Amino acid sequence: MNLSGKKIVLGITGSIAAYKSCLIIRQLIKAGAEVQVVITPAGKEFITPITLSALTQKPVISEFFAQRDGTWHSHVALGLWADAMLIAPCTASTLGKMANGIADNMLITTYLSMKAPVFIAPAMDLDMYQHPTTQQNLERLRSFGNHIIEPQSGFLASGLEGKGRMEEPERIVEILSSSLSPQDSSLKAKRILITAGPTHEKIDPVRFIGNYSSGKMGFALAEECARRGAEVTLIAGPVSCQLSEDIKNHIRRIDVESCEDMYQAATQEFPQQDAAILCAAVADFRPAQAAEQKIKREHGANDEPSSGVLTLQLIPTHDIAAKLGSMKQEHQQLVGFALETNDEETHARQKLEKKNLDFIVLNSLNNKGTCFQSDENQITIISRKSEKQFDKKSKALVAQDIINELESIL
Numbered sequence: 001m002n003l004s005g006k007k008i009v010l011g012i013t014g015s016i017a018a019y020k021s022c023l024i025i026r027q028l029i030k031a032g033a034e035v036q037v038v039i040t041p042a043g044k045e046f047i048t049p050i051t052l053s054a055l056t057q058k059p060v061i062s063e064f065f066a067q068r069d070g071t072w073h074s075h076v077a078l079g080l081w082a083d084a085m086l087i088a089p090c091t092a093s094t095l096g097k098m099a100n101g102i103a104d105n106m107l108i109t110t111y112l113s114m115k116a117p118v119f120i121a122p123a124m125d126l127d128m129y130q131h132p133t134t135q136q137n138l139e140r141l142r143s144f145g146n147h148i149i150e151p152q153s154g155f156l157a158s159g160l161e162g163k164g165r166m167e168e169p170e171r172i173v174e175i176l177s178s179s180l181s182p183q184d185s186s187l188k189a190k191r192i193l194i195t196a197g198p199t200h201e202k203i204d205p206v207r208f209i210g211n212y213s214s215g216k217m218g219f220a221l222a223e224e225c226a227r228r229g230a231e232v233t234l235i236a237g238p239v240s241c242q243l244s245e246d247i248k249n250h251i252r253r254i255d256v257e258s259c260e261d262m263y264q265a266a267t268q269e270f271p272q273q274d275a276a277i278l279c280a281a282v283a284d285f286r287p288a289q290a291a292e293q294k295i296k297r298e299h300g301a302n303d304e305p306s307s308g309v310l311t312l313q314l315i316p317t318h319d320i321a322a323k324l325g326s327m328k329q330e331h332q333q334l335v336g337f338a339l340e341t342n343d344e345e346t347h348a349r350q351k352l353e354k355k356n357l358d359f360i361v362l363n364s365l366n367n368k369g370t371c372f373q374s375d376e377n378q379i380t381i382i383s384r385k386s387e388k389q390f391d392k393k394s395k396a397l398v399a400q401d402i403i404n405e406l407e408s409i410l
Contacts, residue, residue: 015090043062075113085111086121092131199280273332335402339365344380360383379402
């Protein structure tokens with residue numbers, strides 16, 4: 001991340017996530033930025049200006065006038081000074097004020113005077129985030145040209161999955177950095193195909209065989225390639241992941257459901273690519289025949305469940321990695337993934353050879369807090385000539401390690 005010389009106004013509002021603003025400041029300063037904090041009166045109930053001032057080495061601005069000498073804090077001057085404004089955390093109340101121009105505190109007047117790009121990281125109760133009013137305000141703010149940093153997933157009071165918890169500081173600063181820094185052109189004119197997420201193999205119209213893959217690793221790889229100037233084609237299985245606002249227009253996305261769908265898309269796209277990264281967790285088997293109607297559970301006497309057993313006949317799906325390995329031309333590179341539970345390295349090396357891969361990314365379910373649905377990963381990159389082990393880190397940073405390796409052989 002490089003924000004050298006950039007001037008950032010950090011807006012902090014009255015959210016329990018306000019404590020994370022300290023981590024954001026540290027990340028921004030580490031990246032070379034100069035930070036000026038503007039905090040709402042409610043924000044000061046969660047974190048003290050003294051703490052923030054100690055981190056930024058600047059007085060924190062909260063009121064229109066300084067309490068001691070009546071000095072006027074010019075929101076107009078801040079709007080001209082900054083290279084970007086980041087509001088993190090941003091509450092539902094502040095979102096509403098920003099969307100409707102209610103300038104009743106220093107943060108909102110600074111926002112309304114801002115000439116630089118504005119990045120907003122919402123933080124609130126999940127049900128509040130899903131409320132139509134909040135969503136309407138977010139859409140209005142997007143239409144004004146603001147960058148919304150989507151919050152993380154969690155569970156609503158209803159039990160359904162939703163979003164609301166503020167994105168992690170490291171990821172927020174990564175998004176800011178990639179938007180403000182000149183785009184890396186190290187992969188310019190390179191065409192890269194990436195598969196991501198699971199596949200769903202139908203049993204009947206309402207049931208399927210699948211796995212726990214979230215698609216986060218594949219999406220991180222697609223975004224990293226696009227930020228380095230590559231022409232990216234992302235083939236995504238059924239996932240809830242969304243591409244970041246700042247980069248999604250640079251990625252061609254193809255949504256699929258089954259292994260057959262992904263196989264057809266991958267084999268059609270691969271001949272035009274310089275490289276492919278096969279990150280998807282493709283189902284190895286599918287039902288021999290999917291029922292056209294929902295399969296009913298039969299009941300016996302007194303409506304008791306019957307003792308009948310449903311038997312599914314499973315047949316192998318396409319081996320996409322092996323097929324692309326057989327299609328690979330001399331100028332093309334092919335990267336695979338191996339998720340293992342035992343004898344990890346042995347199985348990964350076998351897959352590397354069998355499927356004609358240039359290198360393989362090994363991760364293990366024995367590394368707790370990584371792999372499926374996690375925001376972190378811990379990998380080993382294995383080629384025919386080397387083996388590189390990496391520490392546990394965010395999937396965005398893991399993507400950088402993988403693409404660095406790919407760059408070295410392209």
